[in-house]
Amino acid sequence: MSSRKQKLINDPSALLADMLTGFSAAYADVVRLTDNGLIVRRQPKPQGKVGLVIGNGSGHEPAMIGLVGEGLFDVNIPGEIFTAPGPERIVEGIRAADHGAGVLVCVSHHAGDLMNAEMALELCEMEDIENVDMVILYDDISSAPKGNEPERRGTAGLFFVWKMVGAFAETSDDLSACKAMAEKIRDNTRTLAMALTSCASPVTGEIMFEIADDEMEIGMGVHGEMGMGRQKIVSAEETIDLMLPPIIDDLPFKADDEVLVMLNNSGSMTLMELFILYKRVAEILQEKGIRVYKSWIGPYATTQEMAGFALSLCKVDDELKHLWDAPANGAYLKQL
Amino acid sequence: MSSRKQKLINDPSALLADMLTGFSAAYADVVRLTDNGLIVRRQPKPQGKVGLVIGNGSGHEPAMIGLVGEGLFDVNIPGEIFTAPGPERIVEGIRAADHGAGVLVCVSHHAGDLMNAEMALELCEMEDIENVDMVILYDDISSAPKGNEPERRGTAGLFFVWKMVGAFAETSDDLSACKAMAEKIRDNTRTLAMALTSCASPVTGEIMFEIADDEMEIGMGVHGEMGMGRQKIVSAEETIDLMLPPIIDDLPFKADDEVLVMLNNSGSMTLMELFILYKRVAEILQEKGIRVYKSWIGPYATTQEMAGFALSLCKVDDELKHLWDAPANGAYLKQL
Amino acid sequence: MTANIVITSQQLDDMIVAIAAQIAENRDLLNQLDSALGDGDHGTSISTAFSSAAEQVKQLEDAQPADILKTTASVVMNRMGGASGALFGTLFMKAALTAKDKTTLTKSDMDALWQAGLDGVKSRGKSDVGDKTMIDALSPAVQAFCGAQDFGSGWQSAAEAAQRGAKSTKTMIAKHGRAKFISERAIGHQDAGATSITLMFEAIYAYWKTLEGQD
Amino acid sequence: MTANIVITSQQLDDMIVAIAAQIAENRDLLNQLDSALGDGDHGTSISTAFSSAAEQVKQLEDAQPADILKTTASVVMNRMGGASGALFGTLFMKAALTAKDKTTLTKSDMDALWQAGLDGVKSRGKSDVGDKTMIDALSPAVQAFCGAQDFGSGWQSAAEAAQRGAKSTKTMIAKHGRAKFISERAIGHQDAGATSITLMFEAIYAYWKTLEGQD
Ligand SMILES: Nc1ncnc2c1ncn2[C@@H]1O[C@H](COP(=O)(O)OP(=O)(O)O)[C@@H](O)[C@H]1O
Ligand SMILES: Nc1ncnc2c1ncn2[C@@H]1O[C@H](COP(=O)(O)OP(=O)(O)O)[C@@H](O)[C@H]1O
Ligand SMILES: [Mg+2]
Ligand SMILES: [Mg+2]
Ligand SMILES: [Mg+2]
Ligand SMILES: [Mg+2]
DSSP states (O other), X not given: OOOOOOOSOSOGGGHHHHHHHHHHHHTTTTEXXXXXXXXXXXXXXXXXXXXXXXXXXESXXXXXXXXXXXXXXXXXXXXXXXXXXXXXXXXXXXXXXXXXXXXXXXXXXXXXXXXXXXXXXXXXXXXXXXXXXXXXXXXXXXSSOTXXXXXXXXXXXXXXXXXXXXXXXXXXXXXXXXXXXXXXXXXXXXXXXXXXXXXXXXXXXXXXXXXXXXXXXXXXXXXXXXXXXXXXXXXXXHHHHHHHHHHHHHTTOOTTOEEEEEEEEXXXXXXXXXXXXXXXXHHHHHHXXXXXXXXXXXXXXXXXXXXXXXXXXXXXXHHHHHHHHSOEEXXXXXXX | OOOOOOOSOSXXXXXXXXXXXXXXXXXXTTEEEOTTSOEEESSOOOTTSOEEEEEEEESSTTTTGGGBEETSBSEEEEEEETOOOOHHHHHHHHHHHOOSSOEEEEEESOHHHHHHHHHHHHHHHHTTOOSEEEEEEOOBTTSSOTTOGGGSOOOXXXXXXXXXXXXXXHHOOOHHHHHHHHXXXXXXXXXXXXXXXXXXXXXXXXXXXXXXXXXXXXXXOTTSOOOSEEEEOOOHHHHHHHHHHHHHHHTTOOTTOEEEEEEEEOSSOXXXXXXXXXXHHHHHHXXXXXXXXXXXXXXXXXXXXXXXXXXXXXXXXXXXXXXXXXXEEETTEEEO | OOOOSEEOHHHHHHHHHHHHHHHHHTHHHHHHHHHHXXXXXXXXXXXXXXXXXHHHHHHOSSOOHHHHHHHHHXXXXXXXXXXXXXXXXXXXXXXXXXXXXXXXXXXXXXXXXXXXXXXHHHHHHTOOTTSSSTHHHHHHHHHHHHHSSSHHHHHHHHXXXXXXXXXXXXXXXXXXXXXXXGGGGGTTOOOHHHHHHHHHHHHHHHHHHHHHHHO | OOOOSEEOHHHHHHHHXXXXXXXXXXXXXXXXXXXXXXXXXXXXXXXXXXXXXXXHHHHOSSOOHHHHHHHHHHHIIIIIOHHHHHHHHHHHHHHHHHTTTOXXXXXXXHHHHHHHHHHHHHHHHTOOTTSSSTHHHHHHHHHHHHHSSSHHHHHHHHHHHHHHHHHHGGGOOOOSTGGGGGGGGGTTOOOHHHXXXXXXXHHHHHHHHHHHHHO
16 A cells, blocks of 8 residues: 655654654643653652653654643653654653652663663663652554563553553552553553554655555564564455454453453544444453443554554453543643 | 445435434533534523524534533534535524524535535524524635635534634523634634545545545535645645645744644544644744644544545634633533 | 337436436546536545435335425435535425426426426525536436427437536536636636436436337 | 774774765665655655764864764764664663773774674664564674774675675565565565675775875
8 A cells, every 4th residue: 555755844864853842832731842852741740659661663643742741741751753862861851750669661662662761771770760660561462472471562552551550650669560550551451453554754854664555464564664464455344353362362351251342543543434443442342241231443653654453352440441531631632 | 546445334415414313422411412403502591692603514423413502502403414504404403503692603604514504594583583693604715716705615614613612601691792703713714624535425435536646636615615725645745835825925924923723634534634734734823923722633624535625714712712722522522 | 119208217216226226326427527616526425325325215115296296305415414414415405395286297297396496496596507517417307308399309409418417517617616726727627516407307318218108 | 005004083083984975876766665665754864964964073173983983873873863863872882882982993993893783783783683674784794804804804805795795685585674564575675785785885995995005
């Protein structure tokens, strides 16, 4: 499938700066852009609560700049397009998120994100910044087989973690409890993604990967990393019939489980298509007796204008439902 | 610019039914799909308040199904893709929105929407349904010259109307005051849109209009109607420099005016691009001394996967700011 | 070959069915025309609407001409939606009102039906000849029909006039509908709605010829 | 032509500049390689990083070798970001730690620097030879360099070994980085990071030849 190569940008080397300036101006009531390029809350969290930080490559907007705010992250350290920020910048983010009860660095599992977070924690040790820990998060079942979960990569399903660990950290002074909560949500979450088209890198202007007009790929990563394989495009129902059963079997999700469901738009899917896809998701879950607590459909973590979506399920108990329903006020994630 | 033609759907003749089933299942906490194909609030508005209704062609999701809910519409009557619903269906919508204080039918000005609404009101008269009125709304400065505002078409800027007249009707028992409020907001709102690519009709599978890979069109309508003319694609800054001044001059917006700003994603623009575009919008407004009260950036009224955006400004006074900040709880429009 | 003197309900039914078939056959052409000037859906929506109108009409029992026309109007209006649903619906609705209480339709009844339909469309659409719409086919066709002595020559000259009218839209700038926004760029393209009107008259005329062949 | 015995700070400076130039020249190639296996940005990010490292290094005054290497490490790590920022950064950071307090670098100093850098990259990346990464070029290059008697033959054999190592990645399945997710489909494509390592050694060797030509 074809993609547009031309984007409405200015100097490609100023992409990040331009974007952060525009974003922080538009949502000045929620966030602030610091001189060292961090996105922080307009109203910082009160002292004595655990700080929540994430560094990540940009190009996935609204992730993660749109998730800084009450009930969500304290600080986001946006890297260049699809490139995790370096260790010194992560340390700056950790400092900005420190409210005296420690800081949890969330890592969406990708090689660059992990290595830089590890180096940042080494720097913290050298610089005597205390009470910092990190948690490695993953959800994509296509990237490593069952049993090897820690090798899986982090994708759109981690929004369940961001939302709920964000709510938890809002009132917690216990860093290790925050980490345990993040791990609990991660271990309850499974995702599988697909794409119909490629997308262009805004940095190079080149198409990121090749895919034929009549083909789709199941198992697509959030940077256009290829997945489990190509096949001809099928109908919405057939697509869900291919994708949902492996997700259900992986956890496994069982009859009477309550779940959150997410259909994440990776870029240029229409909401119309996502609603049509969701219809089949709801049908299958009902057949299996799996109960939907709440659903999210929309662009959460994008891969530029790639046409595709990620389907995620997260099993919830009363504690998680409570965290889910807690207020959130990020520029791009609002919970009343 | 190229567009994908293949969509993830099932039977094209069941598009609307499939989409409404999926949407209403996903957001069952907010809306309900009635047997006659209306989207209504899960919790109806109390008796004695004015009902707010709109009928429109589908294919613009989240508009308008995503705007049914507290502080917004009572009822949406979704038509087939890009096709206004017929008069009998509109009358059904009016009946469903009637809570004893009359019903205001909002019309986004397009030939089909208007004619069918007029016919619906004639039917109401014949059937003795009383206290129904309609308001014709438009905002697109490219579709008729200044002085001929009532000939202009309705586009993304009408979201300002939906949000604020929705808040107004929530507590009003005065149909004519609701209509006057809608007109006030309309008369304060101006929009100009552009597109870089075409999109495919999900009904026919065909590309809706032709546009070369290196061209853009300013003045694009919400159904791919062509605008003021083609030109080569320019940078983000140059694009805003072409689009914002005519908007400012049209009202005109003046120094010390307070405004709401919207950058509506018509489909497959990246948020990254929209933030970069917004940076320039903020710069120009600041130069002119026009103050931004709040901004919205994202997909509100889409034209399938068309890559493009609409830029809208709405001048607000204290009354409108109050309505803007009032709570809203549609599936796709939340105000805390 | 003698001219039929009146149109029966059965014949009116058959005409609706013939129109539906003719339009269904040209669905892709109509979509194509509409995509040059509008949103490319005219063929799909009008063919769906007339197909279900034909279905509904067939199921009517002991129907008077007005019932057939009203059913057509209502199905077209509500199934088709959009501007053209309203306009094609109005055409049949005004005709239905004019046909009220008649059991068959004479040529002069039919003149009145078409005239009422045309007036209805004009006032609903706030449009007239020269605006690059269906009226550019409908208006000359109605005029030609009313000017003819009998049904046979009426249908023939109406079909021919509609055809000419539709072709004439090629050189026009649109004043209504989605096409009005593209101004000069509309030139060279034939209006989809005017083409549907032409197909409608052509279908009726072709059907009429089979009738005349029979007696 | 006699072999230089030690490397001075000035020469180390020049080497960083030479590496930056060589990588900048091959930016598009590196992007292309990375788009077959990864996200297509390797050329852009590594060339930007080394260009600013070269700038920064030029501005150092009275710098020891360790300062030059540490500056390079820090700029690469923090400007480049991503996996390769961490890995290329680690390579130079470990070398800097090993060069601590030295005013010039002998061949055996240099052996130790490279060895420390290689070990650092391996443990940071949890990877080894055969995983289709930069290590497939770096490891044989370091081995070849350390096995040579002097700088001249060391740089030459390192460049050649890196080249061979980079080519060998074509037939491998990736175990790390973004490329690991495409498994068999990675076969036939050369790893971008391994190619950068090769360009690095080629730049140093070419620079060294100009030095030897001078004396
Ligand atoms: N105001 C009007 N008066 C008469 N005919 C009109 C008017 N507006 C549109 N039309 C006709 O409707 C046709 C378009 O029909 P269609 O594509 O089905 O509707 P839509 O524009 O809602 O997609 C045009 O080709 C034109 O003939
Ligand atoms: N775990 C690892 N160990 C060693 N090298 C690695 C590892 N992961 C990635 N690399 C190297 O990094 C290169 C990719 O660099 P680059 O494209 O700049 O980073 P990113 O993958 O973050 O976009 C790969 O070609 C590979 O040589
Ligand atoms: Mg990268
Ligand atoms: Mg239409
Ligand atoms: Mg149309
Ligand atoms: Mg890369």
